[in-house]
Amino acid sequence: MYNSANVAERQSQAPSLAISTVIFALRTDPSSGASEIWLPLVRRIRQPHLGKWALPGGPLGARESLQDAAARNLRETTALDPTYLEQLYAFGGLDRSATQRLVSIVYWALVRPDQADLARDSENVRWFRASEAVGLAFDHDEIVAYALERLRGKVTYGSVAYHFLGDRFTLAQLRGVYEAVLGKHLDPANFRRQLRSAQDIAATDEVLQGGRNRPPRLYRYTGP
Amino acid sequence: MYNSANVAERQSQAPSLAISTVIFALRTDPSSGASEIWLPLVRRIRQPHLGKWALPGGPLGARESLQDAAARNLRETTALDPTYLEQLYAFGGLDRSATQRLVSIVYWALVRPDQADLARDSENVRWFRASEAVGLAFDHDEIVAYALERLRGKVTYGSVAYHFLGDRFTLAQLRGVYEAVLGKHLDPANFRRQLRSAQDIAATDEVLQGGRNRPPRLYRYTGP
Numbered sequence: 001m002y003n004s005a006n007v008a009e010r011q012s013q014a015p016s017l018a019i020s021t022v023i024f025a026l027r028t029d030p031s032s033g034a035s036e037i038w039l040p041l042v043r044r045i046r047q048p049h050l051g052k053w054a055l056p057g058g059p060l061g062a063r064e065s066l067q068d069a070a071a072r073n074l075r076e077t078t079a080l081d082p083t084y085l086e087q088l089y090a091f092g093g094l095d096r097s098a099t100q101r102l103v104s105i106v107y108w109a110l111v112r113p114d115q116a117d118l119a120r121d122s123e124n125v126r127w128f129r130a131s132e133a134v135g136l137a138f139d140h141d142e143i144v145a146y147a148l149e150r151l152r153g154k155v156t157y158g159s160v161a162y163h164f165l166g167d168r169f170t171l172a173q174l175r176g177v178y179e180a181v182l183g184k185h186l187d188p189a190n191f192r193r194q195l196r197s198a199q200d201i202a203a204t205d206e207v208l209q210g211g212r213n214r215p216p217r218l219y220r221y222t223g224p
Numbered sequence: 225m226y227n228s229a230n231v232a233e234r235q236s237q238a239p240s241l242a243i244s245t246v247i248f249a250l251r252t253d254p255s256s257g258a259s260e261i262w263l264p265l266v267r268r269i270r271q272p273h274l275g276k277w278a279l280p281g282g283p284l285g286a287r288e289s290l291q292d293a294a295a296r297n298l299r300e301t302t303a304l305d306p307t308y309l310e311q312l313y314a315f316g317g318l319d320r321s322a323t324q325r326l327v328s329i330v331y332w333a334l335v336r337p338d339q340a341d342l343a344r345d346s347e348n349v350r351w352f353r354a355s356e357a358v359g360l361a362f363d364h365d366e367i368v369a370y371a372l373e374r375l376r377g378k379v380t381y382g383s384v385a386y387h388f389l390g391d392r393f394t395l396a397q398l399r400g401v402y403e404a405v406l407g408k409h410l411d412p413a414n415f416r417r418q419l420r421s422a423q424d425i426a427a428t429d430e431v432l433q434g435g436r437n438r439p440p441r442l443y444r445y446t447g448p
Binding site: 014015016017059060063065066087089090092093094101103105 | 290313
């Protein structure tokens with residue numbers, strides 16, 4: 001796969017450093033009402049992997065912190081400012097790139113549906129269902145899988161679900177987040193019971209605006 | 225603090241990449257019987273921060289994965305092979321080093337007391353109580369504090385405590401790990417009750433060897 005000249009060249013170079021960002025949003029299918037995880041990808045406009053889709057990212061600027069570089073990735077790809085942006089993992093395997101030794105520090109961001117709807121596709125940026133984001137450039141398939149795994153772990157005990165939603169949400173919307181992340185149907189009555197005993201969610205006096213006879217109550221997140 | 229020539233120089237350089245490793249071990253005070261968290265530090269033998277104590281680490285080798293470099297840090301500092309070695313966080317603030325822009329990917333290792341006893345101090349390596357590891361080179365105070373914080377978080381729900389112990393341990397030894405990590409006394413009876421209802425610990429048929437009338441039973445970890 002690599003000739004010996006390439007290997008020798010790789011050995012002599014200091015590792016290069018890049019920052020990449022996995023940006024997850026929840027989108028609800030208007031017909032089925034089911035929620036799914038989506039992410040934006042950027043089309044490679046140079047070699048290697050010309051034409052393939054890749055996570056947004058690039059070299060770390062000399063005057064940027066890691067977090068600032070990740071926020072820049074987010075802004076350049078989606079025109080959004082981060083509400084949830086966290087370091088995910090540093091990937092530094094020897095053969096991630098055929099042309100250089102590359103270490104990528106990967107961040108992940110969660111954006112809300114109302115934000116994600118604002119982010120339109122452009123020629124070189126397109127939103128994909130996470131389940132369909134395969135055949136990406138470099139080892140980005142693996143990075144997306146790792147991010148989804150972390151997301152599943154976080155959502156089962158943490159506050160991460162709330163970052164997908166707005167300030168106010170119904171229990172059905174919150175269940176939609178859990179179902180999308182965990183990839184399975186949850187019994188509404190059981191879900192409701194478990195959530196009510198959780199400490200970091202509180203009912204408000206407000207209800208969801210709409211034309212229904214019994215509009216559902218809105219909740220808010222009260223945790224850290 | 226920095227003159228403008230230094231700042232200009234820093235701006236023009238590509239960021240350098242280093243791997244550092246926080247190595248935690250538990251040591252039990254023979255007189256009080258209390259357990260404490262210790263870590264080995266390396267004395268700086270060149271500028272900057274000449275003579276200060278620092279986390280073991282250095283540049284990433286061209287033919288090393290991140291994990292291999294961290295394992296090498298561990299081996300060079302303690303002559304130990306890792307049993308628990310995990311990526312902690314990448315630190316990349318702008319002013320971590322006055323002489324260059326430096327990004328450090330930090331790993332953490334847990335070693336068992338029987339291993340840590342084998343690791344003797346040498347001229348440039350010394351073990352410190354975590355509570356007394358302050359005034360370190362660069363931002364290593366902050367990194368140690370971050371690692372301790374992560375350790376506390378992990379020990380309250382995860383299997384991390386078991387990595388401090390051998391294959392077999394008494395409930396009192398396990399309580400010692402929790403007490404050392406959380407920094408507080410735990411009621412033995414309550415601890416015992418809670419642990420017995422945990423799913424990932426099982427009693428063995430063995431007891432602790434020693435001269436006592438009622439030698440305590442040995443347990444083993446059965447989780448992932």
